[in-house]
Amino acid sequence: MEMVTIDKERCNLCGLCISVCVRRIIEEGDDSVRITDPMMCILCGHCKAVCPENAPNIPSLKEEEFEPLPLKGDIHKADQLMGFFRTRRSIRIYGKEPVERDKIEKIIEAGRFAPTGGNRQPIRYVVVETPEKMEMIRKKTFEALLEEAAKIERAVKRHEENGEPISHIVGYKQKTELKRDLDSASS
Numbered sequence: 001m002e003m004v005t006i007d008k009e010r011c012n013l014c015g016l017c018i019s020v021c022v023r024r025i026i027e028e029g030d031d032s033v034r035i036t037d038p039m040m041c042i043l044c045g046h047c048k049a050v051c052p053e054n055a056p057n058i059p060s061l062k063e064e065e066f067e068p069l070p071l072k073g074d075i076h077k078a079d080q081l082m083g084f085f086r087t088r089r090s091i092r093i094y095g096k097e098p099v100e101r102d103k104i105e106k107i108i109e110a111g112r113f114a115p116t117g118g119n120r121q122p123i124r125y126v127v128v129e130t131p132e133k134m135e136m137i138r139k140k141t142f143e144a145l146l147e148e149a150a151k152i153e154r155a156v157k158r159h160e161e162n163g164e165p166i167s168h169i170v171g172y173k174q175k176t177e178l179k180r181d182l183d184s185a186s187s
Helices: 016-020 046-050 078-087 101-112 131-162 172-186
Strands: 026-028 033-035
Touching (some): 016 026, 016 046
Antiparallel strands (some): 026 033
């Protein structure tokens, strides 16, 4: 089991890691901070990000890919951030030429660092590289959506006729079939 540790030689007892620990498992010790319950750590990296001495060691975070939080004065102002958000656009018209593999890998790598609830990273990526597979996924997705729409219509009708509660949960069968199709598309 991977666990966070503190390098006692580097720790200066500033306490910044204590204040950002979402699990509240870091406390001040005599010569450094200490982890009270390593099994409770979710390996989120908050402690490492704020430590000015890089004392926390988290094996899954390679030093060369870890970026500490910017200093307070270097953080973008709200107006700058809003301006950045306003320049972002969704793209719905795509070129015919394939995207280079290294670019796709960089995008996926960036996704590894996106925040998720509890740092669980329950994310899976499927790279579809051929127009034929993309078309197959498009058709399967459309079929699944039509099936769901029909189920919702039937549920609404039953609700209107006899007050039956409306269930909007996707059926297990459709989920497993769609997962199987996505798996085959990515292989």
